[in-house]
Amino acid sequence: MVRWDDAKVQRAVGSVLRFGVLTAAFVAAVGGALFLAQHGGEPVHYAVFRGEPPELSSLVGILRGSLHLEPRALTQLGLLLLIATPVARVALSLVGFLMERDRKYQVITLVVLLILLGSLVGRI
Amino acid sequence: MVIVPLLAIGFGVNLQYAIGASLISVIATSSGAAAAYVREGYTNIRIGMFLEIATTVGALGGAFLAGMISTSAIAIVFAAVLLYSAWLSARPRVEHVTQDLSDPLARSLRLNGTYPTPDGLQPYGVQRVATGFSLMFVAGILSGLLGIGSGAVKVLAMDNAMRLPFKVSTTTSNFMIGVTAAASAGVYLRRGYIDPVLSFPVMLGVLAGALLGARILTRTHPKHLRLVFSVVIVALAIEMVYRAIQGTI
Numbered sequence: 001m002v003r004w005d006d007a008k009v010q011r012a013v014g015s016v017l018r019f020g021v022l023t024a025a026f027v028a029a030v031g032g033a034l035f036l037a038q039h040g041g042e043p044v045h046y047a048v049f050r051g052e053p054p055e056l057s058s059l060v061g062i063l064r065g066s067l068h069l070e071p072r073a074l075t076q077l078g079l080l081l082l083i084a085t086p087v088a089r090v091a092l093s094l095v096g097f098l099m100e101r102d103r104k105y106q107v108i109t110l111v112v113l114l115i116l117l118g119s120l121v122g123r124i
Numbered sequence: 125m126v127i128v129p130l131l132a133i134g135f136g137v138n139l140q141y142a143i144g145a146s147l148i149s150v151i152a153t154s155s156g157a158a159a160a161y162v163r164e165g166y167t168n169i170r171i172g173m174f175l176e177i178a179t180t181v182g183a184l185g186g187a188f189l190a191g192m193i194s195t196s197a198i199a200i201v202f203a204a205v206l207l208y209s210a211w212l213s214a215r216p217r218v219e220h221v222t223q224d225l226s227d228p229l230a231r232s233l234r235l236n237g238t239y240p241t242p243d244g245l246q247p248y249g250v251q252r253v254a255t256g257f258s259l260m261f262v263a264g265i266l267s268g269l270l271g272i273g274s275g276a277v278k279v280l281a282m283d284n285a286m287r288l289p290f291k292v293s294t295t296t297s298n299f300m301i302g303v304t305a306a307a308s309a310g311v312y313l314r315r316g317y318i319d320p321v322l323s324f325p326v327m328l329g330v331l332a333g334a335l336l337g338a339r340i341l342t343r344t345h346p347k348h349l350r351l352v353f354s355v356v357i358v359a360l361a362i363e364m365v366y367r368a369i370q371g372t373i
Contacts, residue, residue, distance in 0.1 A: 009169070014159065025331055031320065046138055047138055051315065057314055057316040073320075078324060079318060079323055082152060082155065083148075083151060083306050085302070089299070108173050109173050115180040115181065116303070119306075119307045119310030
């Protein structure tokens with residue numbers, strides 16, 4: 001088996017980051033372009049906070065809308081993929097620490113990963 | 125750091141939407157910069173991961189607080205952080221690298237490392253881990269409350285308290301801001317503070333900037349850049365306080 005060290009883990013993390021960021025940018029750009037093509041001429045209203053509807057603020061809503069190619073849901077999916085890139089970075093670091101058999105950092109990384117996942121699916 | 129005032133003051137966007145879009149920009153900066161240069165080998169992933177326990181818990185607390193206090197109060201805290209950052213960036217940043225590897229917490233957590241210099245790999249020791257950890261908790265709260273990367277507090281923690289070399293603290297802090305912002309972004313997304321149409325141009329602009337910025341930055345004078353930056357953020361801070369008092373933010 002190949003021996004893993006910090007440098008090797010970081011290179012793997014770098015490739016995943018590049019792929020994640022480019023995918024996120026592509027999805028958001030497609031969704032944004034579709035939205036602007038349909039509603040680009042309309043005025044915007046961001047002065048008053050109303051909050052996004054569930055279709056754009058829950059994982060299920062965003063995924064469902066994206067499957068129907070709803071432009072704003074697709075754009076939100078791009079943003080969600082961007083939010084997921086640091087989470088993927090932490091998950092990959094966990095794999096790295098598993099390979100290095102570093103027990104202490106397996107626990108530390110798992111705690112960080114659980115906090116991140118909890119924030120995405122929790123109920124705060 | 126300037127995204128929130130830019131959107132809130134420049135474009136009249138509601139503060140909560142502006143903070144949501146800013147969190148997206150922080151993640152884009154972090155992941156974009158990391159994707160652009162990961163091969164340099166300065167990031168200390170152990171320091172980053174250990175301190176992220178503090179920053180992510182803080183970020184959740186900050187995001188929770190943001191839902192409870194008024195936008196005027198948030199604007200005042202924001203202005204204070206802007207002024208502190210202006211003061212910090214107007215002063216020369218002092219590097220306190222040490223080869224003292226005796227800090228017990230740093231030893232048991234294996235935080236001490238090496239970094240490449242012109243004279244080959246140099247070892248560096250990490251000091252005052254507990255102080256750094258506490259400051260990172262504060263950085264996390266500010267990040268979750270204001271939607272910023274809290275770079276200024278991280279500099280305080282990593283350069284001044286923990287005595288990391290610049291090259292290590294800069295890249296490690298970049299790793300951490302993305303993870304910290306992701307923790308609060310989840311909460312903001314579920315609260316409906318992240319608007320796709322407002323945030324996607326911010327994200328694409330920042331990503332393009334992160335990829336191009338590295339080239340332009342090498343050709344400008346950092347001294348002039350810092351001065352311009354300080355003047356701009358002091359002006360923004362004054363405007364934010366004014367609007368907070370007027371109740372128009």
